[in-house]
Amino acid sequence: MAKYQIYLIRHGRTWFNRYNKMQGWSDTPLAPDGVEIAKKAAVALKDVDFSAAFSSDARRAIDTCKLIVDENMNKDKLNPTKLMEFREQFYGYFEGMNSPEAWFMVGQPHGAKGFSDIIDKYDLNATKDFMKEADPFHDAENAEEYWTRINRGFDAIDKIAKDGDKILLVSHGTTIRSITDRYSDGQFDVTDSPRNSSLTMLERDNGKNLVTSYNQMII
Template sequence: MAKYQIYMVRHGRTWFNRYNKMQGWSDTPLAPDGIEGAKVAAKALKSVNFAAAFSSDARRAIDTCKLIVDENVNHDKITPQKLMEFREQFYGYFEGMNSPEAWFMVGQPHGASTFSDIIAKHGLDATKDFMKEADPFHDAENAEEYWTRINRGFERIDKIAHDGDKILLVSHGTTIRSITDRYNAGNFDITQSPRNSSLTMLERDDGFNRVTGYNQILGE
């Protein structure tokens, strides 16, 4: 298999981000400041020789990816493609809910009242398992379901990647943070979510992942 780099960018800020609501498979458009943030990221990445560009199939990620590709030196050579495998975590019943309220409901049975408390006491994967458990419909993804999907996404990129490629992937806050937590090669602080339009760097070598940079604010 090839050795290549993935430039993981979180989508620009959306209306649900602004209102601090649970935004997994639900979707809201980029807010005006989210569009401007994505444009700043696009300018910072314009000289990167991207061989391919991917986003999740959420509109917020698709729109961010297009802004970056349109500015890129290879804009006439690459066409953004959608990979549903890199969607955000699915929050099931809790989609669209006020975030602090949702995490209180999920964490309280386990002695935690916030998302950060759950991570500190039980780890990031537990947030997924606890959410599925708390969902009265049990539709939310648990960690096993989530990682099966994410791993399938990496395998799809493997099929097109070549040695030395630089690949753009626009995804989501919890997804980028989860990937960093699992493949953290730099002792990055995952108690902080990656900011909108930030860059996280991943090296993939023969099917093995290493996150080498996390939550870099582009344009600074």
């Protein structure tokens, strides 16, 4: 085990982000403005001495990671690696649906009008459990399934990380928000989604996580 830092970056803005659609395991490319903001984040991070670079296996995360690595001081040594464990939450039946409509359908049986209302009345894990319950196929991930997957991802990074490492990890809005909610002792308002290409900092010390900053715009 080691003590190291993870630079959690949300991917650049995609077409589904633009249209406010549910984008979990489904994938759309970076929109032109998403490419540009990812490039600006890459410039802001170019002097960070990354020892490794990871992304989820979604194209939007892979492309954002490559833009950042190509600008980095260590670009000749970094070999970006895909970790499916850091995919976005899987929304099952609700993939691709209009987001406010989907979250109303998920929350309404529990007296909640949408995503933020579910968090206010219950918690962030409830958004996952309620979504699996509302999915007529029950394919969506519940909280237990989701965290089992995420924990496998951290275990995979532990296998290569050394003391003092700085590690790039490009992931997704709900995943970054969920990690922040779970590992920040309530320091941050997770009703606000991390913005595209924003930075969230996580310290991992011998298998224990602490989020030290959330949703920083670095451009």
